Amino acid sequence: xxxxxxxxxxxxxxxxxxxxxxxxxxxxxxxxxxxxxxxxxxxxxxxxxxxxxxxxxxxxxxxxxxxxxxxxxxxxxxxxxxxxxxxxxxxxxxxxxxxxxxxxxxxxxxxxxxxxxxxxxxxx
Numbered sequence: 001x002x003x004x005x006x007x008x009x010x011x012x013x014x015x016x017x018x019x020x021x022x023x024x025x026x027x028x029x030x031x032x033x034x035x036x037x038x039x040x041x042x043x044x045x046x047x048x049x050x051x052x053x054x055x056x057x058x059x060x061x062x063x064x065x066x067x068x069x070x071x072x073x074x075x076x077x078x079x080x081x082x083x084x085x086x087x088x089x090x091x092x093x094x095x096x097x098x099x100x101x102x103x104x105x106x107x108x109x110x111x112x113x114x115x116x117x118x119x120x121x122x123x124x
Contacts, residue, residue, distance in 0.1 A: 007025065008042070012050070016050065016053070016054060018056075018057075019056055021057075022054075025043075029043065039068075040065060069082075069104060073110070074109050075110070077113075079115070080114035087100075092122075093122040093123075097122070101119045102123060105119055
């Protein structure tokens with residue numbers, strides 16, 4: 001992940017993520033065809049630290065998080081706990097996060113009770 005740390009430093013230098021940088025992220029994160037938890041955590045940290053996000057970066061961020069969570073088509077308890085930690089993080093869910101949860105619910109083959117409770121808490 002040294003490439004990702006270097007990329008984060010470059011991205012944070014100007015405070016924004018543009019199209020070229022999203023392409024670089026895509027190449028690095030999807031190099032092995034999947035998004036693991038460490039890569040999802042990296043992307044989450046980057047998303048939180050970017051000062052001026054762009055719509056393309058936001059779309060990439062939420063699509064990548066969704067792909068990470070839906071790796072096996074179902075949302076397990078550990079994934080629901082991770083989502084709770086990253087989405088709520090001591091605050092209310094944003095509209096974009098609520099949208100992500102609704103999309104996850106609609107696309108998942110199965111969900112666990114923990115995810116159902118999270119979505120009821122955030123979206124209801």
